Amino acid sequence: MIDTTGSVDARTPVSLHEGLDLFERMLLIRRFEERAAQLRAEGLIPGFLHPYIGQEATAVGVCKALSVEDVLTSTHRGHGHMIARGADPARMYAELFARTGGYNRGKGGSLHMIDTALGFLGANGIVGGGIPIAGGAALQFKRTSSSAVAVTFFGDGASNEGAFHETLNLAALWKLPVLFICENNLYGEFTRQSDHMVLDNVADRAVAYGMPGVIVDGNDVLAVREVTREAVERARRGDGPTLIETKTYRHRGHFEGDMARYRPKEEVAEWMARDPLVTFPKRLSSEFSATETDLGDVRTRVESRLETAIAWAKEQEHPHPEDALDHVYVDTLEGAALQ
Amino acid sequence: MTNFSYADGVRQAIAEEMERDPAVFMIGEDVGAPGGVFGVTKGLWDQFGANRLWDTPISEEAIVGAAVGAALVGGRPIVEIMFGDFSLLAMDMIINQAAKTHYMTGGNLSVPMVVRMVTGTAGSTGAQHSQSLEAMFAHVPGLKVVAPSTAEDAKGLLKSAIRDPDPVIFFEHKGLYVGRGGPTGEVVEVAPIPFGKGKVVRKGTDLTIVSYLKTLEYAQQAAEELSAEGISCEIFDPRTLVPFDRAGLRTSLQKTGRLLIAHEAPTRGGFGAEIAAYAAEDCFELLRSPIVRVGARNTPVPYAPVMERHTLPSVSRIVEEVRKLVG
Numbered sequence: 260m261i262d263t264t265g266s267v268d269a270r271t272p273v274s275l276h277e278g279l280d281l282f283e284r285m286l287l288i289r290r291f292e293e294r295a296a297q298l299r300a301e302g303l304i305p306g307f308l309h310p311y312i313g314q315e316a317t318a319v320g321v322c323k324a325l326s327v328e329d330v331l332t333s334t335h336r337g338h339g340h341m342i343a344r345g346a347d348p349a350r351m352y353a354e355l356f357a358r359t360g361g362y363n364r365g366k367g368g369s370l371h372m373i374d375t376a377l378g379f380l381g382a383n384g385i386v387g388g389g390i391p392i393a394g395g396a397a398l399q400f401k402r403t404s405s406s407a408v409a410v411t412f413f414g415d416g417a418s419n420e421g422a423f424h425e426t427l428n429l430a431a432l433w434k435l436p437v438l439f440i441c442e443n444n445l446y447g448e449f450t451r452q453s454d455h456m457v458l459d460n461v462a463d464r465a466v467a468y469g470m471p472g473v474i475v476d477g478n479d480v481l482a483v484r485e486v487t488r489e490a491v492e493r494a495r496r497g498d499g500p501t502l503i504e505t506k507t508y509r510h511r512g513h514f515e516g517d518m519a520r521y522r523p524k525e526e527v528a529e530w531m532a533r534d535p536l537v538t539f540p541k542r543l544s545s546e547f548s549a550t551e552t553d554l555g556d557v558r559t560r561v562e563s564r565l566e567t568a569i570a571w572a573k574e575q576e577h578p579h580p581e582d583a584l585d586h587v588y589v590d591t592l593e594g595a596a597l598q
Numbered sequence: 599m600t601n602f603s604y605a606d607g608v609r610q611a612i613a614e615e616m617e618r619d620p621a622v623f624m625i626g627e628d629v630g631a632p633g634g635v636f637g638v639t640k641g642l643w644d645q646f647g648a649n650r651l652w653d654t655p656i657s658e659e660a661i662v663g664a665a666v667g668a669a670l671v672g673g674r675p676i677v678e679i680m681f682g683d684f685s686l687l688a689m690d691m692i693i694n695q696a697a698k699t700h701y702m703t704g705g706n707l708s709v710p711m712v713v714r715m716v717t718g719t720a721g722s723t724g725a726q727h728s729q730s731l732e733a734m735f736a737h738v739p740g741l742k743v744v745a746p747s748t749a750e751d752a753k754g755l756l757k758s759a760i761r762d763p764d765p766v767i768f769f770e771h772k773g774l775y776v777g778r779g780g781p782t783g784e785v786v787e788v789a790p791i792p793f794g795k796g797k798v799v800r801k802g803t804d805l806t807i808v809s810y811l812k813t814l815e816y817a818q819q820a821a822e823e824l825s826a827e828g829i830s831c832e833i834f835d836p837r838t839l840v841p842f843d844r845a846g847l848r849t850s851l852q853k854t855g856r857l858l859i860a861h862e863a864p865t866r867g868g869f870g871a872e873i874a875a876y877a878a879e880d881c882f883e884l885l886r887s888p889i890v891r892v893g894a895r896n897t898p899v900p901y902a903p904v905m906e907r908h909t910l911p912s913v914s915r916i917v918e919e920v921r922k923l924v925g
Contacts, residue, residue, distance in 0.1 A: 330671060364704030371702040380670055381703065385694050391663020392670065392695065399668035402623065402649055409667070422690070425660035432655065586705040587739050589763035 273481060275547045281323065281480050282539055283557045285315035288339045289536050290561050291348055294569065295338070295355060296515050303573070304355045306368045311339030313510035316535035317442050318343035320483025320505075321410065324491055328407040330378035330396050332389030335370055336509070337382030340412050346374045348565055352572035359582070360575030366586065378407075386447075387413060387420030390439070394426040397437035397500075408494045410438045416447025418461045427468040427502065434499035438490050441502065442477060444509040449521050462504035470500050477505025478535045510534070601782040604774040605638045607752035608714075609781045611788075612639060612676060615760040616646050619674060622760055625652040625665055626678030626714075635680050636716065636775050658684050662691035662713065669711045670699070676760060681727045682715035682769065696765040697740030712759045712766045718812055718862050720772040722906060725898035730811075730863035735767045736839045736872065742793060743839040745769045747814040751837055754791030761790060771862075773812040796843035798850060802832035804924050805856035808847065808873055810835055813860045813911055820916035829924050839869055847873070848881050855886040856923055860911050865893030890919050 292310040299308055311318065314336075322331075322343035333340040341351065346362070354361025354372055362372050370384040380396065383389040393411030400407045417423055418441055430437050441461045445452050458464065465472025471493075475486045483505055490501035508530035512519035531537075543549035616622045624639065630653030633640025643651050654661050658679065665675035679685045685692065696709045719728035736743045742764055746752040752770065759766040799814070800821055809817040814835055821831035834850045836843055851857060857877050859870035870891040877889055895909040 332667075362704070363702060363706065366704040367702040373703045373706055375703075375706050380667075380707070381699075383695075385690055388690060388695060391660050391691060392667040394660060395664035395667020395669070395673075395675075396671045397667070398625075398652070398664050399671045399673040402668070402673065422659050422663065425655075425657035426663065428655060429657060429660045429664065433652075586701045586703075588742070589700055589705075589708045589710075 273547070275543070275549060275553070278543045278547045279549065279553055279557055281319055282543060282554070283561060284319045284343055285480065285535060285539065286557060286561045287348070287564070288315045288318065288342045290565055291342055291351070292338060294565055295352070298352070298355070298569070299515055305357055306370075307335075308369055308515040309336040309513065310509070310511050310515055311336050313530070313534065314442055314444060314477065314507045315339055316480040316539070317440070317477040317483050317505040317507055318412075320480040321412075321440055321487045324484050324487035325408070325410065328378070328405070330380055330393070330407065330409050332380050332393040332409070332411045333382045334389060334412055334414060334417070335382065335384060335386070336414070337372060338369065341372060341374060341379055341382070344374070344377045344379050346377060346379065347568070349568035349571040352568050353575045356572050356575070357577070358572060358575035359578050360572065364582070365578045387417040387422040389413065390417065390420075390422045390426045393437050394430050394435060397430065397435035398433065400436050401433065406495050408436045408438060408491055410440060412440045412442060414447065415441060415443040415445065415452050415461055416450070416455065418464060419447070419455060427465070427470065427500070430500040431468040431470045434497060436494035436497070437500045438487065438494060439500060439502040441504045442507055443504050444507050446509070446513070446522070448513045449517070451521070460504060462502055465502040470502060472502045472504065474504045474506065477507030478533050478538065480535060480539060508533070600786065601784045602749050602786040603778050603782055604749045604752050604770070605636065605778070606781045606784060606786070607746075607749040607788070608638050608756055608770060609642065610785060611753045611756035611760070613642060613645065615757055616642070616650055621672060621674040622676065623650045623652065623673060624676045624678060625654060625661055627654055627656055627661070627680050629653055629678050634678060636772065638775065638781065639678070640781065658687035659691055662688035663695070665711045665713070666691055666696050666699070666709055669709045670707055674760060675711050677711065677713045679713060679715045682717040682731055683726050683729050685713065685715055685731065692735075692741070692765070692767075693738050697738050700764065701740055708763050709765045710763050712756070712768050714768045714770060716772050717769045718771040718773055719899055719906065719910065722901055722903055723772070723899070724901045728899040730861065730894070732767075732769055732839055733863055733867055733869040733872070736869055740765065741840065742766045743769070744793065744837070745810040745839055746837060747774070747810055747812075747835050750786065750788050751791060753786070753788040755793070755837060757788070757790040758793060762793070769811060771811040791837070793838045794841035794843050796834055796836040796846035798832060799835050800831065800833040802830040803853055804830045805858060805920060806832045806834055806850040806854045807858050807860060807916070807920070808834045808836060809860040810837065810839070811862065813862050816911060816913045817860050817916055819913045820920065823913070823917050824920055829920060831920065842873070842876065844876050844880055847876060848884070851877060851881045851884045855884050857885065858890045858892060858916070858919060858923060860892040860916050862910060863893055864896045865891050866896045868893045887923055890923055892916050892919050
């Protein structure tokens, strides 16, 4: 059973190969985001960016515990979830560049990216917006006796939205196969958690809805993977949803351009020391005998993959202005009548 | 004389579509064994069981969100919003999510969902249980808006709505249920009615009245009264507001050259303003008098019957305005 009070022992045996794979996935997210910030500064990305930097262990830990049939809904800070799930950075950059080769044909941008083949039902521009939608996907899985599970990511800030509370109640009531993953990065936009809720732990809110609430170190990819696996098993068994709170930290501001001066320096320093992209490679060396060459190869592969992706994305076409009139409806009927 | 009622139309459309397509299910407050607060879906629970009718907590955002999520992964949900006013608690899911999903995903995802909204007054139902919000939804690109006025149209249009690949807001006027019994069980075969095709429900030559939902009945009574005075009204029921049958409107105005629009929603910013704009844009040369709108006065819906009658459109207000136009 899941421990509803504290951390989970993440001692499931891990091979060096697996460990390097987890590292590579986390590094891909980190470098994707750092490059995106640069490309935005260069003027290639017209819209918002909410970098996932710092939270990589949560996305990768969760996604590595899922099956291909499972679906996910995400947040405004969704690039990490998408890459962790296996999305193509080239099509993601193309979308950020607002090109037709992007995941959403340039109609969505960062906040609305999807990959239907991966069951990635979308980032979301509305805080908490993905939560009820994941509940609905889980309802459909239950109705059709599918073994699939729905996963929804959201932050500590979203746990104050009505959508969160309504959906947790509904999901517990109907024992829906859904995982609520709260990435508590300590801030709802610019507001510290202690200034937006009384409780220390979002997971404690699970009690109110009659479901397990689990707290895990969100910067420990193995621990996150472990608690997610247990929650997935529980959901697939038909025992209902779990709320998992991953304690983590975003290294940057709420969005690219926010200098995040509202955060104490000591706090930032403390969390930087727990950066999963620093701690995990160290652990790979000490516990899994990873060599400098092993880690260097990962770094080289990530850089090369991202540069290829960026080059491809830059070559994609810009949409025509009149493309804006497509996809308002699936059904075009007599186009004019719907315009 | 048929007993086939508006409620029968709605109920039969749902039942027949559930028979046809196992993906179709209903979700909403008290839609299970109770059959909804107006009893419209009574009996469906016995027929189809709990896996087709999900009786929910009072959580509109989670309800509509559940429909959106289910629709994204193969479901065909029909949401019942017990009173359309309560849809305002689910606006994020309807407007920010469902309406935009197909567009902002570049056509990769779609939300085939019907939201049934019980709309309008049933008499002293007050300001929070009587609103006519169709113009708000019609304003949002990505939504289709349907407003049936008769039992046959309710059945045929709801079938189309359930089969439609886009999110559809389906208005049902409670004044067309109340006082007419629930479903009678009398079955009338109705094929799906395509969206965007209005219907001339009364032929006439002096003026066109465009109306829908309960107000259409007032227009018909007004036309009857006026015919005794020698005024010949044509009545055009658009049946769907989005898409709107602009060609049908033009055809009617070619005969009459005058337009009055009647609906229960407040006049200011009501869908009548859009219809008036269609007429002005498409048919300016056909118009021989100003376009007149008969909607509710711009107040919340009052409780006292005398005040309610004073604010909402009525047969006598329509008659009066037509006389001014044609007289």
